[in-house]
Amino acid sequence: MKNKKALLLSLTGLLLGLAAVLLLSVWLRPHTFGGTLLQSPQPAYDFAFKGPENRTYRLSDFSGKVVLIFFGYTYCPDVCPITLDTLSDVLSALGTKADRVQAVMITVDPARDTPQRLEEYLQRYKAPILGLSGSEEDIIRAAVAYGVSFQRREGPTPEQYFMDHTATIMLVDPKGYLRVVYPYATRADAIVSDIRYILSH
Amino acid sequence: MGKSNRLVWWIAAVGALLITAVLWFTIARPVVVLPRSRLSPGYTLTDSSGKPFSSEYQRGRLTLYSFAYTGCGQRCQAIYDLLRALDERLSGKALNPPLDYITISVDPARDLPAALASFPLPFQPARIKWIWLTGEESWLRNVVGGGFEVAFQPQEDGSVFFDPRLVLVDGEGVIRGEYDLAQTSADQLAYHLDLLYQEIEQSSGAGKFAYEAAHFFACYPRH
16 A cells, blocks of 8 residues: 555656656757847848838838848749748738838849839738838848849840849847848748747847 | 755756756857858859859858959969868868858959959869859949958059958858968868868757757857
8 A cells, every 4th residue: 555655656756757857848948940040249231221202211220120121122023922921921920019020121123123113012912011222232232231142134025134132031130130041931930930039038 | 854845955956957067068068169140241243154153052052252363473372272271181071061162353353254264273172163253343342342341452553452361151151250361270271161061960950959059158169
């Protein structure tokens, strides 16, 4: 009888111990980011571009928010719509937390993408994405800083050219540091989970 | 000893164990990593055949960037000597993913693609592809001066003054090492490449946590 009680007690102890270890490992497990994590000692490049109503927008205007930056263009056949869908899904999935996130698309095709055209084009997405344009020189400077390359590729007519470009999404944290770079086709839920983590830490 | 007393002891013991583990990790540094400090600049430049060459082409490959120009002569010899010594150090290594040397010209006015094409490589690397790039002044100023932070300035005697530096970039386009030529040896570069290859090979599954911890605690090489 005494033995049985001791056995029961030690079994319960063992189970409790295992549960504690499991809980601890879940709590202590570091967050796994969905992209490449950076530990930059310098704040991210502070761009200044024209947006809706020809207003100037700077990265530093969004201090205190998570900023998701994507370089693309409105005549982009496939890569940009897919990435913009992802950005839109990220913002929708965040619900009320989306107030603390700003998604931005910077054009790599300033010759055709005026701020007005960008604004009209981006209205087709369900979540708000800010479209920005500027001089080619300023866009080159920002693209270089964010590891983005772009080049013109001829299309069927001189007006219908393409712009090949890097399709990464960059995450700038509320303090203005570039924290995560997502390769093309990263899933929205991976980005959502990173944003939740960054906003709560 | 009361039950609650025992619990307190257990919690204290677990805490002490954790602190010891963290201390051990940061002092003994079982995993050493190269910092992931910033993004390598994005660019579209031109190769020696006159074709556009984009930084995107290096995704998934390691790149050691250097800066020189075809008319540089003996002034650039130390750069080439270091690249040659590193190439020799790497013989017999697996190099997966591949490592490329990319030299970007700091003399865009004279180093047109044709000049690159007729320039004989200072040595023929045994293992490594060596690519020379040039480009429009607007891209080069931003990429070399702004992105790689290598200042360059044409001089009155026709030479180009620049900081001789090397920059190591990983397959995700992140700068992992920046080296002043005067203070860098082939041994150091080979060691840093070893660290990078180890990280690529071992940072999957559970190993990822150890590598992320090493990044978090800044377990960087001491030389």
